[in-house]
Amino acid sequence: xxxxxxxxDDPSSMALRWTSGGAGxxxxxxxxxxxxxxxxxxxxxxxxxxxxxxxxQVGGGIRDMETIRMYLEAGVDRVVIGTEAIRNPQLVRDAxxxxxxxxxxxxxxxxxxxxxxxxxxxTDSSAVDLARQFxxxxxxxxxxxxxxxxxMRTGPNIEETRKVAETVNIPVxxxxxxxxxxxxxxxxxxxAVGVVGVIIGKALYDAxxxxxxxxxxxxxx
Numbered sequence: 001x002x003x004x005x006x007x008x009d010d011p012s013s014m015a016l017r018w019t020s021g022g023a024g025x026x027x028x029x030x031x032x033x034x035x036x037x038x039x040x041x042x043x044x045x046x047x048x049x050x051x052x053x054x055x056x057q058v059g060g061g062i063r064d065m066e067t068i069r070m071y072l073e074a075g076v077d078r079v080v081i082g083t084e085a086i087r088n089p090q091l092v093r094d095a096x097x098x099x100x101x102x103x104x105x106x107x108x109x110x111x112x113x114x115x116x117x118x119x120x121x122x123t124d125s126s127a128v129d130l131a132r133q134f135x136x137x138x139x140x141x142x143x144x145x146x147x148x149x150x151x152m153r154t155g156p157n158i159e160e161t162r163k164v165a166e167t168v169n170i171p172v173x174x175x176x177x178x179x180x181x182x183x184x185x186x187x188x189x190x191x192a193v194g195v196v197g198v199i200i201g202k203a204l205y206d207a208x209x210x211x212x213x214x215x216x217x218x219x220x221x
Contacts, residue, residue, distance in 0.1 A: 007205045011028075011044045011045075011047060011048055012044075012047040012048050012050075012051040013051075015048040015051050015052050016051055016052060018204065018211060019052045019053070019054050021211035021212050021215070022211060022212050022215035022216075023054060023211060023215070024054065024055075024197070024215075025054060025055045025056070025057060025077070025197070026048065026052065026054060026055070026056045026057070027057055027059075027080075027143075027175075027199045027201075028045060028048060028056060028057065028058045028059075029058075029059050029060045029080075030045065030058065030059070030060030030061050031060060032060075032061075033060040033061025033062075034059075034060040034061055034082070034083075036061060037061055037063055037083075038061050038063065038067070039060075039061050039062075039067060039070075039071075040061060045058055045071075045074075045076075046074060049074060049075040049076065050075075055077035055078070056075070056076050056077055056078075057076065057077060057078040057079065057080055057104055058071055058076045058078075058079055058080065059079065059080030059081070059082055059104075059106050059143075060080075060082075062079055062080065062081055062082075062084065063083070063084050063088075063091075064084075064091070065091065065094065065095060065098070067079075068081075068095050068099065068103075072099060072102060077102065078102050078103065078104050078140055078141075079095075079102065079103060079104065080104040080105070080106040080143060081095070081103060081104070081105055081106065082105075082106035082107075082108060082116065083116040085105045085106070085107070085130065085134070086114055086116055086123060086125055086130060087116070089133055089134070092105060092134060092137060092139065093134075093137050096137050096138035096139055097138065100138050101138070101140045102140060103138070103139055103140055104139065104140055104141045104142070104143055104173075105130075105131075105134055105139050105141075105142050105143070105170075106142075106143045106145070107127050107130055107131060107142055107143065107144050107145070107164065108145045108147050109126075109127040109144070109145070109146055109147065109160065110122050110146075110147050112126055112127060112128075112160060113125065113126060113127070114126070114127055114130050115147055127144065127160065127163075127164055128163055128164055128167045131144075131164050131167050131168045131170070132167055132168060134168070134170065135168050135169060135170065139170050140171070141170065141171045141172065141173050141196070141197075142164065142168070142170050142171070142172050142173070143172075143173045143175055143199065144160070144161055144164045144165075144172055144173070144174060144175060144176075145175040145176040145199075146160055146161075146175075146176040146177060147176060155177050155178070155179065155180075155183045155186065156174055156175075156176060156177045156178055156183055156186065156187055156198075157176065157177065158186055158187065158190070161174045161187070161190060161195060162190055162193060162195075165190060165193040165194040165195050166193050166194070168194075169194070170194070171194055171195075171196040171197075172190075172194055172195045172196065173195070173196060173197045173198065173199060174187050174190070174195055174197070174198045174199070175198070175199035175201075178198060178199075178200050178203055178209065179202075179203045179208045179209070180203070180208060180209060181209060181210075181213060181214060181217060184198060184200075184209075184214055184217060184218070185217070188218070188221055191221070200214065
C-alpha cells in the first residue's frame with residue numbers, strides 16, 4: 001500500500017476505456033477495502049457500474065452476506081471473496097446457495113501458499129487445497145493470482161495456475177504477471193484444463209499490452 005501508483009483519478013473513464021477496447025468483464029478491486037475489511041470505494045464502484053454495460057466483478061473487503069447482497073443489488077455481476085474464503089468458508093457456501101453463479105473465490109498465493117488480508121499475511125494452506133474445498137459448492141470461478149508476479153512484468157506462473165485448474169472442475173481465471181501478448185499466448189493451452197480467462201491490470205495501464213490486440217488474439221483461438 002505504501003508503493004502504490006495512481007494511473008487516473010477517474011475510475012469511470014478508465015472503465016469506459018477498457019470496455020471500448022473489448023474487455024469481456026471488468027475486474028475491480030477495492031484496495032482500501034481489502035485492508036480495512038469493509039467497502040471503502042463505493043462511490044467509485046457505483047460510478048463504474050453506471051458508466052459501462054459489461055459485467056463487473058468486485059473484490060476487496062467483502063467479509064459478510066450483507067456486503068455481498070449490497071454489491072449484487074447495486075448492479076455488480078459477481079463478487080470476489082478472498083480472505084473470508086479461508087477464514088470463513090461457510091460464507092462462500094451460503095453465498096453460492098443464495099446467489100448461484102455470482103460468487104467468485106479469489107485465491108492469492110505466494111510460493112504456493114494462500115495469502116490473505118490484502119496480501120499482508122501468508123497462511124499455511126496451499127492454493128490447491130483451498131480450491132478443493134469449494135468443489136461442488138456452485139462457485140462461478142476461481143481467480144488465481146500469483147502475487148509474487150502480480151504487477152512485476154515477469155510473466156504468469158503457468159505451472160501453479162495449471163495445478164489449480166487441474167485440481168477442480170471450477171473454471172479458473174489466471175491473474176498476475178501478464179505483461180505481453182506472449183504471456184497470454186503461454187496461458188492459452190491451459191484452456192484444455194479449465195482456464196477460461198485472464199485478468200490483465202498493470203500491463204494495460206502502462207501500455208505493455210494493447211487490449212484490442214489481446215482480445216483479437218483470444219477470439220481467434
